[in-house]
Amino acid sequence: MNIVVCIKQVPDTTQVRIDPVTNTLIREGVQSIINPFDMYAIEEAVRLKEKFNGKATVVTMGPPQADAALREAISMGCDEGVLVSDRAFAGSDTLATGYTLAMAIKKVGAVDIILCGKQASDGDTAQVGPGIATQLDIPQVTYVKKIEDIKDNHATVERMTEEGFEIVKTSLPCLLTVVKEINEPRIPSLKGRMKAKKAEIISWKAVDLDLEEEKLGLKGSPTWVSKIFTPPPRPKGQVFEGDCEDTTTKLVEAIKDRLVA
Amino acid sequence: MDYLLTEEQVMLRDLCRQITDEKIMPVAAHYDETEEFPWDIVKVMAESDIFGVYIDEKYGGMGGGLLELCIATEEFSRGCAGIALAFSATALGTDPILLFGSEEQKEKYLPSIASGKKLAAFAITEPAAGSDASAMQTTAKKDGDHYILNGTKHFITNGGEAEIYTVVAMTSKDRGARGASVFIVEKGTPGFTFGKKEDKLGIRGSATRELIFTDCRIPKENMIGKEGQGFLIAMRTFDMSRPGIGAQALGIAQGAFEAAVKYSKERKQFGKPISSFQGIQFMLADMATQIEAARALVYASARQIDAGAKSLTKDSAMAKMFASDVAMKVTTDAVQIFGGYGYMKEYPVEKYMRDAKITQIYEGTNQIQRNIIALNLIKEMSK
Numbered sequence: 348m349n350i351v352v353c354i355k356q357v358p359d360t361t362q363v364r365i366d367p368v369t370n371t372l373i374r375e376g377v378q379s380i381i382n383p384f385d386m387y388a389i390e391e392a393v394r395l396k397e398k399f400n401g402k403a404t405v406v407t408m409g410p411p412q413a414d415a416a417l418r419e420a421i422s423m424g425c426d427e428g429v430l431v432s433d434r435a436f437a438g439s440d441t442l443a444t445g446y447t448l449a450m451a452i453k454k455v456g457a458v459d460i461i462l463c464g465k466q467a468s469d470g471d472t473a474q475v476g477p478g479i480a481t482q483l484d485i486p487q488v489t490y491v492k493k494i495e496d497i498k499d500n501h502a503t504v505e506r507m508t509e510e511g512f513e514i515v516k517t518s519l520p521c522l523l524t525v526v527k528e529i530n531e532p533r534i535p536s537l538k539g540r541m542k543a544k545k546a547e548i549i550s551w552k553a554v555d556l557d558l559e560e561e562k563l564g565l566k567g568s569p570t571w572v573s574k575i576f577t578p579p580p581r582p583k584g585q586v587f588e589g590d591c592e593d594t595t596t597k598l599v600e601a602i603k604d605r606l607v608a
Numbered sequence: 609m610d611y612l613l614t615e616e617q618v619m620l621r622d623l624c625r626q627i628t629d630e631k632i633m634p635v636a637a638h639y640d641e642t643e644e645f646p647w648d649i650v651k652v653m654a655e656s657d658i659f660g661v662y663i664d665e666k667y668g669g670m671g672g673g674l675l676e677l678c679i680a681t682e683e684f685s686r687g688c689a690g691i692a693l694a695f696s697a698t699a700l701g702t703d704p705i706l707l708f709g710s711e712e713q714k715e716k717y718l719p720s721i722a723s724g725k726k727l728a729a730f731a732i733t734e735p736a737a738g739s740d741a742s743a744m745q746t747t748a749k750k751d752g753d754h755y756i757l758n759g760t761k762h763f764i765t766n767g768g769e770a771e772i773y774t775v776v777a778m779t780s781k782d783r784g785a786r787g788a789s790v791f792i793v794e795k796g797t798p799g800f801t802f803g804k805k806e807d808k809l810g811i812r813g814s815a816t817r818e819l820i821f822t823d824c825r826i827p828k829e830n831m832i833g834k835e836g837q838g839f840l841i842a843m844r845t846f847d848m849s850r851p852g853i854g855a856q857a858l859g860i861a862q863g864a865f866e867a868a869v870k871y872s873k874e875r876k877q878f879g880k881p882i883s884s885f886q887g888i889q890f891m892l893a894d895m896a897t898q899i900e901a902a903r904a905l906v907y908a909s910a911r912q913i914d915a916g917a918k919s920l921t922k923d924s925a926m927a928k929m930f931a932s933d934v935a936m937k938v939t940t941d942a943v944q945i946f947g948g949y950g951y952m953k954e955y956p957v958e959k960y961m962r963d964a965k966i967t968q969i970y971e972g973t974n975q976i977q978r979n980i981i982a983l984n985l986i987k988e989m990s991k
Contacts (some may be wrong), residue, residue, distance in 0.1 A: 524662065533655070534623070534627055534631070534652065534655075534656055535623070535656075536623075536655060536656045536660065537619065537620060537623055537656060537657035537658045537661070537670055538657050538670075540619050540623065541616070541619070544615075544619070593858055
């Protein structure tokens with residue numbers, strides 16, 4: 348079984364602040380980490396690889412520093428790392444990123460399962476995973492919390508919903524985006540870390556991939572960000588006290604007031 | 609301070625730090641409270657290849673030495689010295705095999721220790737033989753191809769949990785210091801049972817238990833070294849293990865110190881964080897300096913052993929004694945900085961103080977260490 352896991356290097360969210368004047372992320376002095384949701388995708392890829400005796404390739408698109416993220420994924424058990432990096436990709440939105448990554452995955456070769464974290468902790472769009480699946484024209488299941496079974500060229504997975512979960516059966520190859528409920532990422536072992544340190548990272552530039560130039564970088568990115576801001580904290584809710592009848596009456600009154608207003 | 613660690617040693621330190629922060633810290637209070645054995649953490653350590661850091665690659669280890677062992681012990685002890693002991697007391701139990709074991713013994717026992725599948729323990733202490741190990745009562749009588757063990761060992765770290773025990777017993781009582789030998793005894797051997805489990809002041813996440821031998825037959829291939837080498841093996845083992853106790857003490861001190869610094873910045877009195885008061889600042893400065901001095905001594909003694917130094921008894925004793933005295937002082941001061949809160953179990957520093965005390969006592973009390981240092985000094989000076 349061939350597995351590809353797509354990851355993104357992001358600023359450590361516990362340290363990120365937004366500049367109140369320019370409304371941009373203050374990145375100075377902030378450490379880069381693997382997007383936390385992608386850690387679950389990596390862990391799941393390694394578990395699948397161990398279970399089905401497969402190969403796990405980790406792919407990232409980003410600046411040369413993203414090499415560190417790939418090595419960390421290798422230390423957790425991935426076999427190979429691919430860095431897709433070129434100035435031509437600068438300014439890519441989710442559409443251009445999805446396209447570029449899809450083309451890179453094509454170059455990786457025959458793939459059975461592509462895994463992504465449900466979203467990145469910096470942009471929070473949750474669009475790149477589905478974008479890749481669309482570009483590759485393969486089925487996608489988002490918010491996967493469990494892979495129940497993989498057999499006869501099909502995967503059966505549990506997909507989180509607001510109310511509970513759905514069981515989805517899909518043909519392979521497919522793309523799954525995973526939620527944190529799916530597993531607990533392992534701490535990379537000493538042997539894993541040593542292997543990662545010595546690993547040769549495969550590096551692909553725009554010319555290495557079969558790309559249409561107008562779909563890349565800023566040119567291929569229709570998204571336009573008008574403003575980034577910290578939303579005001581959610582105001583405190585109102586608590587009604589008393590017995591059931593009393594509180595129900597108060598609640599109904601409060602709703603009526605809102606509706607009138 | 610930069611100790612010029614190799615890239616691999618830094619990698620090891622970072623890994624152990626991650627295990628400590630993510631896995632050990634959150635459960636330290638639980639194991640202290642319940643005195644359960646921390647098997648879930650042992651599993652994490654094993655999967656991370658930690659149990660093999662000081663064991664030769666030939667036997668499935670990572671090929672490091674005593675410094676690697678100290679780095680791991682220090683980091684784990686920063687989170688919980690009791691939990692750390694599952695690892696470091698295994699190293700103590702393994703040392704006799706590493707130092708004096710035959711090739712067959714190494715091949716048989718080291719791989720399962722390096723992989724973390726089996727824990728080990730060292731057994732010398734008896735109810736009437738503490739500092740005076742020569743008062744040992746446990747006997748090993750030769751019977752054909754076997755030795756028959758009888759007697760009781762107590763205060764044995766990892767007792768009951770470990771699979772592999774290196775046990776010192778008297779093979780000929782009348783020969784005094786030359787009458788002891790060391791045996792490898794596996795858990796499950798008929799005649800080998802466990803007695804009382806101790807209820808302790810500190811290191812409560814570690815099991816301390818009695819070993820009872822009743823006509824326990826051990827094949828003679830399980831003897832480490834030669835008959836009569838028991839005390840020599842024990843002393844060489846302690847030379848190797850004492851810097852490890854120093855590392856454990858160092859980790860305890862570091863953990864308490866970090867908690868004290870953090871608290872002193874958060875705690876406000878008289879309208880200011882208490883870290884702004886000179887009384888607190890002087891304490892923090894002394895604590896940091898003492899810890900750094902202890903670390904320098906522990907690392908230096910470990911490095912010299914790894915480099916193959918012959919005369920190391922005095923330096924190992926110094927590292928153990930100094931670091932453990934520092935741990936006691938630093939943890940006591942950490943409680944002081946926390947004030948009333950420090951005395952409460954809800955805060956982490958009282959546990960560090962309780963855990964620190966044992967490091968002044970076991971593997972030779974600090975009074976015994978001073979004896980050893982002085983004896984060696986006198987010997988050196990009369991050359």
